């Protein structure tokens with residue numbers, strides 16, 4: 519299957535600090551890639567590079583997915599959810615990249631919004647303000663927004679943090695379904711069990727470099743960091 523995202527000898531810097539050097543790899547439609555590495559390894563920096571908000575120092579990011587179909591779900595803690603917006607309004611705002619934020623939604627869009635909320639068990643919460651949601655409810659609403667956007671490339675940063683077990687199961691199933699529908703998912707994960715259940719392959723960032731693994735080929739140090747020496751070649755495994 520053709521790559522929808524290619525990193526070509528990519529180097530990224532934050533200010534004067536070189537964070538990632540000479541990183542290459544391909545991401546296919548329908549693949550789920552776990553992004554792992556210690557604090558400060560450059561996971562968020564890579565996400566910024568892929569989303570096009572950070573320009574490469576060297577090399578290239580080639581993405582076949584238009585910006586309107588790329589979605590980024592940041593860490594919950596990074597979100598200010600105190601503004602007055604309901605679950606339904608958040609889910610419907612997934613239309614903005616293609617529809618614009620000032621046009622009224624049509625009946626077809628409302629029907630799609632209802633279907634998305636049903637898929638994620640959000641119907642009873644549709645008028646609830648975001649500030650009154652639990653961590654799991656909030657994460658379901660945020661994923662609903664990306665479903666509404668019909669994202670083809672979805673990046674998530676620790677989406678299971680502060681989320682109840684039932685919602686973790688629902689989110690894992692929904693992400694698997696999205697991948698089966700052709701979405702390419704890149705997900706920052708720390709939990710080994712979740713990683714094994716979800717990811718097709720793993721990109722480990724460490725000391726400025728990236729190494730590719732299959733979830734099965736990884737062994738973990740007590741620190742929680744990968745310590746396997748059997749990295750695969752860069753790029754997809756399938």
Ligand SMILES: Nc1ncnc2c1ncn2[C@@H]1O[C@H](COP(=O)(O)OP(=O)(O)OP(=O)(O)O)[C@@H](O)[C@H]1O
Nearest residue numbers: 532533535537555556557558559560561562563564
């Ligand atoms: N806006 C910035 N300006 C300067 N340096 C930055 C900036 N953002 C990140 N950095 C630095 O770049 C490096 C990589 O940071 P990044 O946030 O990408 O790491 P991370 O792997 O996502 O870490 P964490 O697991 O803690 O979220 C770190 O040394 C960090 O201090």
